[in-house]
Structures are given as C-alpha cells and as structure tokens.
Amino acid sequence: MSRPRKPKGRPVSGWLILDKPVDFGSTEAVGKIKWLFNAQKAGHAGTLDPLASGMLPIALGDATKTVPYVMDGRKIYEFTVTWGEERSTDDLEGEVTQTSDTRPDEAAIRALLPAYTGTISQVPPQFSAIKIAGERAYDLARDGETVEIPSRDVEIHRLTLLKVETDRAFFEVECGKGTYVRSLARDFGRELGCYGHISDLRRTFVAPFAEETMVPLAELVALEAIEDRDERLAALDAFLVDTGEALSALPQIRISDDQAHRLRMGNPIILRGRDAPVAEPEAVALAGGKLVAIGEIGQGEFRPKRVFV
Structure with missing residues (x-):
C-alpha cells in the first residue's frame, strides 16, 4: 500500500x-x-x-x-468607456464589430445612470467564464461560435460619472457578485446610440x-x-x-483553548452565559484572536463546518 x-x-x-x-x-x-x-x-x-x-x-x-x-463581497471598479466602437470582447482586446460617429454629451450620460443603479438585468459578455452546456463561453467564442447567454440580475450599489471627454467617459461603480463592468460599457453605448467598450479597468476594493x-x-x-x-x-x-480578516462580516464568538481543540476535532461546543448568541446560520470561533472554525450556532451549541489549523 x-x-x-x-x-x-x-x-x-x-x-x-x-x-x-x-x-x-x-x-x-x-x-x-x-x-x-x-x-x-x-x-x-x-x-x-x-x-x-x-x-x-x-x-x-x-x-x-x-x-x-x-x-x-462588494467590489469597486474605476473604468473608462471609449465611445464609437463596440468590440467582440467589450474591451480593447477584441475585434471591432460596430462603429458610430455619434458622441454623447455629459447630460445624456448622467440621465442614463439611474437605470443602471439598483438591481439590474445584465447579459454577460460573449468572452466570459460563464458556462454554456458545460463549456466556458470564452472557449466557444474563440472557436467562432455565437452563443445565447441568459441575462441575470446583478446589484449596482453606486454608479458615479467622474469625468467626460469627447471620445470617452470615466466612471466608478460599486457592485455585487457577478457584475460584468464590460457589459455596462457595452449597454451604455448601445442605449446612447454611439457604441462603446472598456478601454481601462481597475479594481480598487474587494470587501473586506x-x-x-x-x-x-x-x-x-x-x-x-x-x-x-x-x-x-x-x-x-x-x-x-x-x-480571519476575510470573515470580519460574520458574528464572532471567543472560545478557550480547550474548546478550540474540541472544534478542531470536529466536535461541537456548548455555549454558556447570558450573552451567548442563540442562533446564527454562520459564525466564527476565535481563540486568542486566531481563527479556529466557521460554524452554526443553535440549541446552545456551536457546531463546526470548517476548521482551521
């Protein structure tokens, strides 16, 4: 063996x-x-x-x-949309598929933003990691296939216009999981009648x-x-x-070294005391400030789901 x-x-x-x-x-x-x-x-x-x-x-x-x-977690991106061209990848990497001599003014761009704030429906780019019938969309796109990618709801918490130039506009967006900024650029351009693509994209924040x-x-x-x-x-x-910094948004409980040992062995621990939480679907157990386990609290117990050395 x-x-x-x-x-x-x-x-x-x-x-x-x-x-x-x-x-x-x-x-x-x-x-x-x-x-x-x-x-x-x-x-x-x-x-x-x-x-x-x-x-x-x-x-x-x-x-x-x-x-x-x-x-x-929430994410924040700063991005630039260049007007006049739509591209196959919705960014600088792709081939030009549509062109326009129209250029939007600042008022038209600002008027667009409320429709793209809150919960919106978005179709991911053809060149994306979305799976279609078990294959990545970008693999199908590279093989020359055009696939129907279903729309999905994403959350846009904040969308800010930072600056406007003749051929491009600069934005900042705070958004939820699964949002494609390239799709925002594509959809802005189509709705404004000028086409557009991402020419610069930088992520400045991933919670926490x-x-x-x-x-x-x-x-x-x-x-x-x-x-x-x-x-x-x-x-x-x-x-x-x-x-443990990745879990700062979850409720936290402080435990002893003996309790930490029990959790690392996969066993639940009893929570005592007037301030002990009654029920939490997910919580973090810490011993001496160090992460021990992610688990569930219920019926006076902390039951570990994932343990950490």
Missing part, C-alpha cells in the same frame, strides 16, 4: 492582496504568488481580466477555505480588504534578490493578511 504523497511547499496560510498589473492573467498571478511563497495551496477570489489591473485577493493555505466569503492593503507584484518579485531563503520567505510573509 503506497503512502499518501507529502504536499509540496510550505503550509503557509493567509491572504495576499495583490495589485495585479495589466497583461497578467489571474491564474498566472496565482501561480506566481504560490511559487514566490512556496505555498502548498493557493486560489483567488474574483477573476480580473488580463487588461484589468488592481485588487486580486489571493488565498494561501487554509485561507482558501474562506474564498467564497470574499467572492460574495481596503485599497491600502494592496501589494504591487513588482515589490514581491524584487524580494527574490534576497539570497537567504528563510529571510526571503519571512519578508514575503510580512505582507500576508490574517485568514
């Missing part, structure tokens, strides 16, 4: 809030960070297109268990991580110059955000 393989890399855990550069894919970025940190596991929360820059939260080790909670926590990739790569391995890895680890 063969022994299970020992995982390659370090069991390092935490979030690296990467400032992704343009022309660098999200999967490529995750691979680079995993290699730099010599991490056993890595994943990201929310894809950024190669032509987009900005915040790409990357989870290492146990933090990968918290990715869904970050995926569900603030913009100032972002680390440029070049700053991390520069640490490769440190010859001492332990010193180099320590310098990289200093950029990590604690895994």
